[in-house]
Amino acid sequence: MQMRRLTDRLDGLAFGGDYNPEQWDEEVWKEDDELMRRSRVNLATVGVFSWALLEPEEGRYDFGWLDAHLDRLHANGVAVDLATPTASPPPWFTLAHPDAMPVSPEGTRLTHGSRDTYCLAAPAYRRAARRIADALAARYGDHPALALWHVHNEYATLCWCEHTAAAFRVWLRARHGSLDTLNEAWGTAFWSQRYTAWEQIQPPRATQWHKNPGQALDFRRFWSDEALAAYREQRDAIRAHSDLPVTTNLMLPGYQNLDLWAFGREVDLVSVDHYPAAPGVDAAADTAFGADRARSFGGGAPWLLMEQGTNTVYGGDRVLGKEPGDIARHSLGHIARGSEGALFFQWRQSRAGAEQWHSAIVPHSGPDSRVFREVTALGENVSRLGELAGSTVRAEVAVLHDADAWWALEVDGLPSKELDYHATLRRAHRALWDAGVTVDFAHPEHDLSRYRLVLAPALFLLSDAAATNLNRFVADGGTLLVQHYSGAVDERLHARLGGYPAAPLREALGIRVEEYRPLGRDEEIVLSDGSGATVWSESLRTEGAETLAAYTGGMLAGSPALTRRGFGAGSGWYLSTRLDDAGYAALVARLLDEAGVSEGFPGLPSGVEAVTRHAEDGRRWHVLINHRADAVPLPEPAHDLLTGGRVDRLEPGGRAVLRAH
Amino acid sequence: MQMRRLTDRLDGLAFGGDYNPEQWDEEVWKEDDELMRRSRVNLATVGVFSWALLEPEEGRYDFGWLDAHLDRLHANGVAVDLATPTASPPPWFTLAHPDAMPVSPEGTRLTHGSRDTYCLAAPAYRRAARRIADALAARYGDHPALALWHVHNEYATLCWCEHTAAAFRVWLRARHGSLDTLNEAWGTAFWSQRYTAWEQIQPPRATQWHKNPGQALDFRRFWSDEALAAYREQRDAIRAHSDLPVTTNLMLPGYQNLDLWAFGREVDLVSVDHYPAAPGVDAAADTAFGADRARSFGGGAPWLLMEQGTNTVYGGDRVLGKEPGDIARHSLGHIARGSEGALFFQWRQSRAGAEQWHSAIVPHSGPDSRVFREVTALGENVSRLGELAGSTVRAEVAVLHDADAWWALEVDGLPSKELDYHATLRRAHRALWDAGVTVDFAHPEHDLSRYRLVLAPALFLLSDAAATNLNRFVADGGTLLVQHYSGAVDERLHARLGGYPAAPLREALGIRVEEYRPLGRDEEIVLSDGSGATVWSESLRTEGAETLAAYTGGMLAGSPALTRRGFGAGSGWYLSTRLDDAGYAALVARLLDEAGVSEGFPGLPSGVEAVTRHAEDGRRWHVLINHRADAVPLPEPAHDLLTGGRVDRLEPGGRAVLRAH
Amino acid sequence: MQMRRLTDRLDGLAFGGDYNPEQWDEEVWKEDDELMRRSRVNLATVGVFSWALLEPEEGRYDFGWLDAHLDRLHANGVAVDLATPTASPPPWFTLAHPDAMPVSPEGTRLTHGSRDTYCLAAPAYRRAARRIADALAARYGDHPALALWHVHNEYATLCWCEHTAAAFRVWLRARHGSLDTLNEAWGTAFWSQRYTAWEQIQPPRATQWHKNPGQALDFRRFWSDEALAAYREQRDAIRAHSDLPVTTNLMLPGYQNLDLWAFGREVDLVSVDHYPAAPGVDAAADTAFGADRARSFGGGAPWLLMEQGTNTVYGGDRVLGKEPGDIARHSLGHIARGSEGALFFQWRQSRAGAEQWHSAIVPHSGPDSRVFREVTALGENVSRLGELAGSTVRAEVAVLHDADAWWALEVDGLPSKELDYHATLRRAHRALWDAGVTVDFAHPEHDLSRYRLVLAPALFLLSDAAATNLNRFVADGGTLLVQHYSGAVDERLHARLGGYPAAPLREALGIRVEEYRPLGRDEEIVLSDGSGATVWSESLRTEGAETLAAYTGGMLAGSPALTRRGFGAGSGWYLSTRLDDAGYAALVARLLDEAGVSEGFPGLPSGVEAVTRHAEDGRRWHVLINHRADAVPLPEPAHDLLTGGRVDRLEPGGRAVLRAH
Numbered sequence A, B, C: 001m002q003m004r005r006l007t008d009r010l011d012g013l014a015f016g017g018d019y020n021p022e023q024w025d026e027e028v029w030k031e032d033d034e035l036m037r038r039s040r041v042n043l044a045t046v047g048v049f050s051w052a053l054l055e056p057e058e059g060r061y062d063f064g065w066l067d068a069h070l071d072r073l074h075a076n077g078v079a080v081d082l083a084t085p086t087a088s089p090p091p092w093f094t095l096a097h098p099d100a101m102p103v104s105p106e107g108t109r110l111t112h113g114s115r116d117t118y119c120l121a122a123p124a125y126r127r128a129a130r131r132i133a134d135a136l137a138a139r140y141g142d143h144p145a146l147a148l149w150h151v152h153n154e155y156a157t158l159c160w161c162e163h164t165a166a167a168f169r170v171w172l173r174a175r176h177g178s179l180d181t182l183n184e185a186w187g188t189a190f191w192s193q194r195y196t197a198w199e200q201i202q203p204p205r206a207t208q209w210h211k212n213p214g215q216a217l218d219f220r221r222f223w224s225d226e227a228l229a230a231y232r233e234q235r236d237a238i239r240a241h242s243d244l245p246v247t248t249n250l251m252l253p254g255y256q257n258l259d260l261w262a263f264g265r266e267v268d269l270v271s272v273d274h275y276p277a278a279p280g281v282d283a284a285a286d287t288a289f290g291a292d293r294a295r296s297f298g299g300g301a302p303w304l305l306m307e308q309g310t311n312t313v314y315g316g317d318r319v320l321g322k323e324p325g326d327i328a329r330h331s332l333g334h335i336a337r338g339s340e341g342a343l344f345f346q347w348r349q350s351r352a353g354a355e356q357w358h359s360a361i362v363p364h365s366g367p368d369s370r371v372f373r374e375v376t377a378l379g380e381n382v383s384r385l386g387e388l389a390g391s392t393v394r395a396e397v398a399v400l401h402d403a404d405a406w407w408a409l410e411v412d413g414l415p416s417k418e419l420d421y422h423a424t425l426r427r428a429h430r431a432l433w434d435a436g437v438t439v440d441f442a443h444p445e446h447d448l449s450r451y452r453l454v455l456a457p458a459l460f461l462l463s464d465a466a467a468t469n470l471n472r473f474v475a476d477g478g479t480l481l482v483q484h485y486s487g488a489v490d491e492r493l494h495a496r497l498g499g500y501p502a503a504p505l506r507e508a509l510g511i512r513v514e515e516y517r518p519l520g521r522d523e524e525i526v527l528s529d530g531s532g533a534t535v536w537s538e539s540l541r542t543e544g545a546e547t548l549a550a551y552t553g554g555m556l557a558g559s560p561a562l563t564r565r566g567f568g569a570g571s572g573w574y575l576s577t578r579l580d581d582a583g584y585a586a587l588v589a590r591l592l593d594e595a596g597v598s599e600g601f602p603g604l605p606s607g608v609e610a611v612t613r614h615a616e617d618g619r620r621w622h623v624l625i626n627h628r629a630d631a632v633p634l635p636e637p638a639h640d641l642l643t644g645g646r647v648d649r650l651e652p653g654g655r656a657v658l659r660a661h
Helices: A006-010 A026-038 A064-075 A091-096 A123-140 A162-176 A179-186 A213-239 A260-266 A281-297 A326-336 A370-383 A403-408 A421-434 A464-475 A503-509 A581-595 B006-010 B026-038 B064-075 B091-096 B123-140 B162-176 B179-186 B213-239 B260-266 B281-297 B326-336 B370-383 B403-408 B421-434 B464-475 B503-509 B581-595 C006-010 C026-038 C064-075 C091-096 C123-140 C162-176 C179-186 C213-239 C260-266 C281-297 C326-336 C370-383 C403-408 C421-434 C464-475 C503-509 C581-595
Strands: A014-019 A043-046 A079-083 A146-150 A271-273 A303-307 A339-344 A397-400 A439-442 A453-456 A479-483 A511-518 A524-526 A532-534 A536-542 A546-550 A560-567 A570-575 A608-614 A620-626 A632-640 A645-650 A655-659 B014-019 B043-046 B079-083 B146-150 B271-273 B303-307 B339-344 B397-400 B439-442 B453-456 B479-483 B511-518 B524-526 B532-534 B536-542 B546-550 B560-567 B570-575 B608-614 B620-626 B632-640 B645-650 B655-659 C014-019 C043-046 C079-083 C146-150 C271-273 C303-307 C339-344 C397-400 C439-442 C453-456 C479-483 C511-518 C524-526 C532-534 C536-542 C546-550 C560-567 C570-575 C608-614 C620-626 C632-640 C645-650 C655-659
Touching: A006 A014, A006 A146, A006 A339, A014 A303, A014 A370, A026 A064, A043 A064, A043 A146, A043 A339, A064 A079, A091 A123, A123 A213, A162 A179, A162 A213, A179 A213, A213 A260, A213 A403, A260 A281, A271 A281, A281 A303, A281 A326, A281 A421, A281 A439, A303 A326, A326 A339, A326 A370, A326 A608, A326 A620, A326 A655, A339 A370, A370 B511, A397 A421, A403 A421, A421 A439, A421 A581, A453 A464, A453 A581, A464 A479, A464 A503, A464 A570, A479 A503, A479 A581, A503 A511, A503 A560, A503 A570, A511 A560, A511 C370, A536 A560, A570 A581, A620 A645, A632 A655, A645 A655, B006 B014, B006 B146, B006 B339, B014 B303, B014 B370, B026 B064, B043 B064, B043 B146, B043 B339, B064 B079, B091 B123, B123 B213, B162 B179, B162 B213, B179 B213, B213 B260, B213 B403, B260 B281, B271 B281, B281 B303, B281 B326, B281 B421, B281 B439, B303 B326, B326 B339, B326 B370, B326 B608, B326 B620, B326 B655, B339 B370, B370 C511, B397 B421, B403 B421, B421 B439, B421 B581, B453 B464, B453 B581, B464 B479, B464 B503, B464 B570, B479 B503, B479 B581, B503 B511, B503 B560, B503 B570, B511 B560, B536 B560, B570 B581, B620 B645, B632 B655, B645 B655, C006 C014, C006 C146, C006 C339, C014 C303, C014 C370, C026 C064, C043 C064, C043 C146, C043 C339, C064 C079, C091 C123, C123 C213, C162 C179, C162 C213, C179 C213, C213 C260, C213 C403, C260 C281, C271 C281, C281 C303, C281 C326, C281 C421, C281 C439, C303 C326, C326 C339, C326 C370, C326 C608, C326 C620, C326 C655, C339 C370, C397 C421, C403 C421, C421 C439, C421 C581, C453 C464, C453 C581, C464 C479, C464 C503, C464 C570, C479 C503, C479 C581, C503 C511, C503 C560, C503 C570, C511 C560, C536 C560, C570 C581, C620 C645, C632 C655, C645 C655
Parallel strands: A014 A043, A014 A339, A043 A079, A079 A146, A271 A303, A303 A339, A397 A439, A397 A453, A453 A479, A479 A570, B014 B043, B014 B339, B043 B079, B079 B146, B271 B303, B303 B339, B397 B439, B397 B453, B453 B479, B479 B570, C014 C043, C014 C339, C043 C079, C079 C146, C271 C303, C303 C339, C397 C439, C397 C453, C453 C479, C479 C570
Antiparallel strands: A511 A536, A524 A532, A546 A560, A560 A570, A608 A620, A620 A655, A632 A645, B511 B536, B524 B532, B546 B560, B560 B570, B608 B620, B620 B655, B632 B645, C511 C536, C524 C532, C546 C560, C560 C570, C608 C620, C620 C655, C632 C645
16 A cells, blocks of 8 residues: 655645534634635644544444534544544543553543543453554545545553553563573562562552652653553554554653654654743754754654644743744744654644643634634645645754663662753754754664764663664764763663763774762852862763863862764763753764764854755755844845745844745 | 520620630639629620531530530620531531542542631532531520620531532522523633533632633633522521521631622621731721621621631731730721720630630639720720610712632633732722721722712722713713723623723723733832832723823823723723822822712821711721820810720820711 | 670771772772772661662571671771661562652652662551661671671651551650540640541541641651651661671761651661762851751761761752862861761662762873872771760850750741741851851750750750750859740640740740741841841730830831840840841850850961860860961960871861860
């Protein structure tokens, strides 16, 4: 079965968002049709939360209302991304299958009244999910409105129930083979935890003090695999009826407990939801972070921004509004990095329910609003970018990401709670973004030969294979930066003995860490090159590396803090502390220079984002976004695809899409 | 049955407090008698926590000990406020009726060992409570010591058990009639929450993410009604035996989940407990806030301060002492605002138990103490105020309070967690108190025609009827201030579409809010009139209103922040942000001026509290309290009821009660 | 049976630590042997977490592996401290005895996967613990490697299950005799809590508001007694087979819920674990605090530092490293105060498991490391201190400690949450340590006649017997300082009436506290002598005492804050607030002067710690530790036992052990 490409189906980039007509009446639907045409919407995600309507009682389906909406959308020129509704079972499901409700580590069984109230490992839930996915695909596999399948929504739940325990044991048997191997892996000789029968093993439920870290890590691996299995079951059910691409929308780092590399291999099209956590230029940088992740998890293939807010910035205990122009800037930020369009959650702001205050394309105040006008203008812009469809993005720099390393940094008993995996990756990405460099994420065991520079900011867990791979990367001419507390444990979470990091990586770096020494809260130290550092320090010895900066105080005075070793055709750098922003930026600049990373679009000042999309046939497009407060002249006047007119400068906040020569 | 008035029964204002003789022995009782006489106590609340003694095993009553105390009190000239002991079932009740113990949202069933360990919706509890109320009333309905009935104590508990679920469903059927109506009201189309059978509905128990806001709001409405039903059952049992007034002591805002307007209609006499949360002048302002609420909930009728501490200011993680004179100042603050006396919790500081450190009239250190001396002096003062009995207080300004709006501001998913309903009301009340104005609270659907100025500081939920009412108030000549995020939802918690607030209110205000834009934590902005603002901003358009102050930065620069519309014979003001203290005080002054609110007692500087009580026959009394650090001369010398002497000035902290000419 | 002394058995002080060979393989064991010899280890604690290996299924023991390790250690000259493994039952135990798993106050039953997963009151657990203790003692009672028995590890768990409830009721019957007495003690007349049957009494489980304080206090007393009973059962099982001393390692204050005076009476040798919570000189002061406690709980007898970290300072959310030399300074700090050696947790840093990042003698980086080199050097030092074995420490100053007072300060409903029992004791101890004085802890009912000065910093609960004892101490010539809120309650937690503290103590102090008045958060006041104070104030009257400093503001202006009364041959001081550091230091200096406390080692500047150990035969040794940043000359050159050479000055951070003349 040859997969049909989304953008072929749409004849251009995707524009639109989640559409929940079941919350409204016919009068509103009519206005929806008109407003969708006005704003050039061509793709609507339908059915995400429709289980209760589609299957009002167990096994009885009601598709009539959905038929009508799909026909209407199709008649209006809007294609459909049809979702399986499995992220929110209806209340009747709880009463029919109380054992399928999720249970907390403390034993509290949750109930309905929100969404995602199921245990992914419960057989009753899995059966029900497969069945409705199959029924939907059977009915709509050939519907002319269909363009994309959307399985579930933001897989993100965990559970500690007995079904989970049973599934966990099956997974552990497959991974470890024998109890002896498991006992060795988890270090159960400590604290008298030796298991003598599989049924003794439980999920990491509430216990007295620290939980076993090996068990905790394996539990997170298990859950990611379990979620992937649940996804695959639905995907396979759909594929039996349809040759359209299947996806599931992935979420912000940390929200989901998923190994996104594994998901990237199983979806036909990576799709992601993105909501920035800070306003202004931070939101733009966060957009790039999310977009580079999405592209990378799909192996560089085109992907899709499935959800964003028109006016939503999550600011902790409040939701901030976006600035005028952000709707366009963020959408183009995603498209620049490979998204095949820009979708929003949701089309029309809900009048009631848990997300009634979540922004939308048509806000409570209606189409006569700043938000709808900006979306409409953007729709026109995006409609002119059809030629970008299918093109991709190339990077010379990679930041390493490994879910194992992330999960390993969240077990009990680590020497510091200031070791935030994703914050550390964001920081590395941000420094590169500030430097105007396009970045991929890569797994430490990937082929890295396409990159000139690789950053490993938080590779606490380092497998033997990854160590060998990184060693080879450097030997072959790459520039590698490894940051503090990397390589401290292997894939079983066993400490690497004889000085961190692993032996092969030690070769590329020429150092050996004898002691980690967390710094105090609010403690700031100064290195010999004048840069400040916080959070962490290490006592290390060079074994072939040169010292670029040393510690200046305490027992570490004079000891190496930042080192570099020329190894083979490349160089291995090691940073044993957390530099302040200026010091880190300077280090990144030095690494880019050493690695010979080229500028993507020469002649622009810092603060102007420039990313290039490449077509297979050699065509290229530069997407430019000016984050500066002043206007920036272009090196030469050019045709701007967004407006169809000529452009010779970027206004403050302005953007342009230029064909490259 | 003609109700007997408390102050007639007492021949003056009430003075005394909770009396728990069961904690002491005969020697102490004798001293109590002497000290009560010395301090002119004329009312003692008895039996609040006596269930275990009154009914030592289920169905067997022991009244002998209580007979003796009531006779003794009566012989000593002390009348009795007799409580039903239902706020604290004895340990035997737990074992007999484990299903009547309360359950948390997570499913934890609480047990005894504190107080209030019952589910108000549990049939066994309700039966037991009715039975003991009936037994007490039957025995003491004619006791000569009796002056007042006191049902329960500070109704404040919630429960999520199966009894609760059953009662909640009954309540929902009555409110919504059909499941279709309920589904529509709660917006269950979102997140696939559609209910297809009543038994699927549960209390809002622990679930995965945000809870359904409609369900959460209805649950709080239900609980308030359930508490009221429990109160009414006891009240009716008592009325079958007695024509004395019945009350239940109401508590600080936020502690109880009650619609106090509804309770105000069902009690014969509003009574409240009051404990300030900050020392000094803040405590005095808080006293006024509590007293104005108490009076208003009773429709302006005389009410009673049932509990206060002699030396208790709740300061978060500590209990601060009061300042010398506070006992008198706070008591007079309440009496000034309509209280028929001043009672304390409790007569004698407990030697043991959970509240052994709660202050009392007779502290641990005994009668030879500052506290007892101050109370004794106050007792003499209060004994001279008998002529105030039955008089009331009149206000030209009202602050709107609606429990629905409060509960609506506490559901999941709102755009900011900085929207504190009661803090916002306190702030409005405080600005008026600082301006020396006497204030009522009013429900937004009340007849407001008696007021010149109405403030709606937090009317997030605005019913259609309330909108119409406010519109009429302005049209008829009133001055109305509506503050930010008001009118955003209707009584079903559905967002009002087409721009907040509701259409009719929009007419009176002449504005339309297109976007709410929470400000960042610690973000402070400046308006065009120089006042600072925090927490919140809105993008709004005037539609007939004039702009009094505009935003000055960001996308809102130049947009209206504070508006005024002349409408009919009145004016509607809208404030779309949270002004700083000075700006808010200036706005309030402007509103008072526009509304023509008169001064209660001319000629006094700010910082002197002056409130007037009015008798039906036209007599009036001014209660004056000087919160300033300097002495204040009176406009002319006068007779001070407190001392029975002439007074020509108020010392720092001093007070006087003057007959008005 | 004559007990054999540990140091006789070792022929010197103990040096070594926890040894968990079951985590490693034969190659590592061989290296262990060599490294133990190199670092002069002579004592290894074995078996602490070996239950799962020793009893792989219920009732079947496997001792072979342990035989081999004990034989090997013995052959290598290392004696063994053999532990019963009862602090961590194996997973099979959970499945066999689910009722023996601990339950939280909310009803959550914990499970295995950590350590300490048992209810100490569960019969199945107690049986299993006795049985394995007996089996170990039977097998190894005569093993030549054995030097010490180590029962359990850090008794620290609580439970609220039904077994606990049953045991609690038995304990309560024994303590109170009758329900009437219990009701009176707990003040159940308040809040209607009267118990009419023993089975109504439960552990203080989750309830609605404040828990009954008497119940809470008795529950903590009960648990301490229950833990002691569990310890005694194991000790007695061991004694049936062995005449070696038995101990259990005690932990940091607050971690364990134990009355350590009671444990001190039941162990043959007090042993403690010590981990400082702050780096630098604070860690040294904390070492002294822990060591003085350990010595005192054993009645002044030699004791043993069972665990410390080589590189572990618990800094809240992170684990900080120690400074170079700290290993030696902390070890000598303990030895100076009576420890019969210095042991570490653990010999070799675990490669896996919950404590894999806990520091060890042989770190992950191996023996070629700063840490192992420092330990090896220290091992040589300690090997030269054999002559100190059995000698003791004498103090002229005592700080009062009473677990009842600690527990009483942690019940619900106190007037301030800023009353931290152990922080207050630490502060008193630190002021004395800063002043260079050696300090004992003492129970308030102990014979205090050996002390010149006694500090009672936090004697909130004061028994009648203690009051009498303190009165006598002063009358007989002692100097006593009592600090704020002391003597407020008696042993039943009943408030003392008529003004705190208790009548007899009032005699010695000549004051009477009428009101306690907590200060606001961040409120600082100034006394008449210029010292600052925070947290607390009191309104008190002198009744025979002189006022040394008075309050200066608010209602307390002019009232006594610090008083002194000459009584009998001594003096009683009362401090009614919390002085700032300088003021408190000055007060302590004044008290030391008045009491005539002598200097231990004259001629040294402040910042040099000097403690003297005394042998029964009159020999004495001065242990000196220089915490200053500069070198300090000794009054005269001397022989330093640590190095075997002459020393005339102490380098910064340096230490010496000198024979006294």
